[in-house]
Amino acid sequence: MNAARVTIQTGDFDVSAEIxxxxxxxxxxxxxASFIGTVRDRNEGGGAxxxxxxxxxxxPGMTExxxxxxxxxxxxxxxxxxxxxIHRVGPLEIGEQIVLVVVSSAHRGQAFQACEFIMDYLKTDAPFWKKEHTAEGAHWVDARVSDDAAARRWGLKASNA
Known part of the structure; x- marks a missing residue:
């Protein structure tokens, strides 16, 4: 098993090298199975x-x-x-990679499920705070109801709820 399971960093990551x-x-x-999250130019809801x-x-420390x-x-x-x-922190530009989740298994079903489970868990339980910058100014982003619903389907209670 890979010794480093979790890394929080400011720099980008190489997906191929990690796999x-x-x-x-x-x-x-x-x-x-892998998931790569990237910075998009719109937040759901779009009002900001x-x-x-x-x-x-x-x-630091708590997140890991x-x-x-x-x-x-x-x-x-x-x-x-x-x-x-791998999860990045610090300032990020549109299109940059934010998070990588990679899971290996003997069979694809378990790898897909575990990858999705970890990502759903990350969105609701990992201690990260996100600030978006728009032409109207900067604002902190609240947790989304859809992320909480995704966590609940695994039987998880979101700590950000």
Missing amino acids: VALRAGDGGVGAV GVVQRMELEHY RAIEAMIDEAQARFDIRAARV
Whole structure:
């Protein structure tokens, strides 16, 4: 298993290199599922105007522990071999990568489910704060009801609710 399961960083990440590292030395991997989140120019709801850039803040130490717990929970629920989460913080421009979730398993179904589970968990339980910058000014973004609903389908109670 990849030693570094969680990384919080300001710089970009190389998806290919992360997948190679996750699979390295594990002949039992039959599937790898990944999710890459990027900065888009509009927030759902659209009332705040076109997003020009965003900033992400986190609580160092607490954030990594929370994501480690998410991966532990995914391993308890699904038959996965390894998981990796990279989440960026700091200022981000439109189109930049924000988050990477990669999961390996013997079979695709478990890899897909675990990847989606971790991402849903990240959106509701990871201690990150997002500020969007628009022509009208900057504002902090509240959690979305749709993210809470996604977490509930896994039986999770969102801590941001």
